[in-house]
Amino acid sequence: MTFHPDDTDRKILIELQADASRSLDEIARAVGSSKTPVWNRIKRMRAAGIIGQQTVILDAEALGFEATFFVLIRTSEHEADWQRKFLATLRARPEVQEAHRLAGDIDYILKVRVRNARAYDQFYQALISEVRIYNVTALLSMEEIKSTVALPL
Amino acid sequence: MTFHPDDTDRKILIELQADASRSLDEIARAVGSSKTPVWNRIKRMRAAGIIGQQTVILDAEALGFEATFFVLIRTSEHEADWQRKFLATLRARPEVQEAHRLAGDIDYILKVRVRNARAYDQFYQALISEVRIYNVTALLSMEEIKSTVALPL
DNA sequence: ACTGAAAGGGTTCCAGG
DNA sequence: CCTGGAACCCTTTCAGT
Numbered sequence A, B: 001m002t003f004h005p006d007d008t009d010r011k012i013l014i015e016l017q018a019d020a021s022r023s024l025d026e027i028a029r030a031v032g033s034s035k036t037p038v039w040n041r042i043k044r045m046r047a048a049g050i051i052g053q054q055t056v057i058l059d060a061e062a063l064g065f066e067a068t069f070f071v072l073i074r075t076s077e078h079e080a081d082w083q084r085k086f087l088a089t090l091r092a093r094p095e096v097q098e099a100h101r102l103a104g105d106i107d108y109i110l111k112v113r114v115r116n117a118r119a120y121d122q123f124y125q126a127l128i129s130e131v132r133i134y135n136v137t138a139l140l141s142m143e144e145i146k147s148t149v150a151l152p153l
Numbered sequence C: 001a002c003t004g005a006a007a008g009g010g011t012t013c014c015a016g017g
Numbered sequence D: 001c002c003t004g005g006a007a008c009c010c011t012t013t014c015a016g017t
Helices: A007-018 A024-031 A035-047 A080-092 A117-130 B007-018 B024-031 B035-047 B080-092 B117-130
Strands: A051-058 A067-074 A096-102 A108-114 A135-147 B051-058 B067-074 B096-102 B108-114 B135-147
Touching: A007 A024, A007 A035, A007 B051, A024 A035, A035 A051, A051 B007, A067 A117, A067 B096, A080 A096, A080 A117, A080 B135, A096 B067, A108 A117, A108 B135, A117 A135, A135 B080, A135 B108, B007 B024, B007 B035, B024 B035, B035 B051, B067 B117, B080 B096, B080 B117, B108 B117, B117 B135
Parallel strands: none
Antiparallel strands: A051 B051, A067 A108, A067 A135, A096 A108, A096 B135, A135 B096, B067 B108, B067 B135, B096 B108
């Protein structure tokens, strides 16, 4: 199930991660190949789902999203039904940018991006009214030191 | 310093976040406008830094990045010098996808994406050998429930 | 598997309303 | 500030090596 990129594939992925707006010609030159082979490789990796969504990174602060919270959640409920509802809630809430189920005594971690602390409280109230949660700790980010979606290929 | 997108700007940003590979014509149709005005708005927002990097989301699992850790860090050192070195280390390490300075008794949180637990340990050993850290808790992700970079515009 | 070329479509820019 | 069009560049495909 794992994909094993060769050297050229890996270089292509690095280039696309860094700047997906460049032309095929530029990418081909950067990886030391030419248009058609690069195009075929990209097409193959797209079809295989290795290359997914093409998107644009927006300046969250400039657009007024000034508060990021990491939310640590402990629950006492572990039935399938509770979990299904919890996951559906998280996926439906656009302010939840990341959600992970964890090993260990904290069960879930969320990354929540909102305009301000009040918006976080509204999210929090909505969440605990929809599903039973045993314990919540919110960590407020004061400064985003680093943020990337690039994999260290 | 905050940018106030009008309705059309906001629609354009939503479309670009969802799929930046579509043509200007398609985006213009989706937001109920036409090519030139949409092009001018995108150009303006790019120049202002509202629209940043254009990138591609890769399938981390398929490429063999099977372990994600959230790392909670407490430190006793708060001098400018220590902090400068710590930040430089984080920024230099490609396995660190996110790093935030926090309010409260946990000082930093990192999101670290690696191939396996052993690679995490190598990162951890390198980190603590470069900077003094008082206390570290690593939370291991068992399941990525949700992951998006889109802002809830 | 790569090269080169050709057709169609897209981006970018500009004149005019 | 929008419309429409023109020029140029890119993507996509295909035949040939």
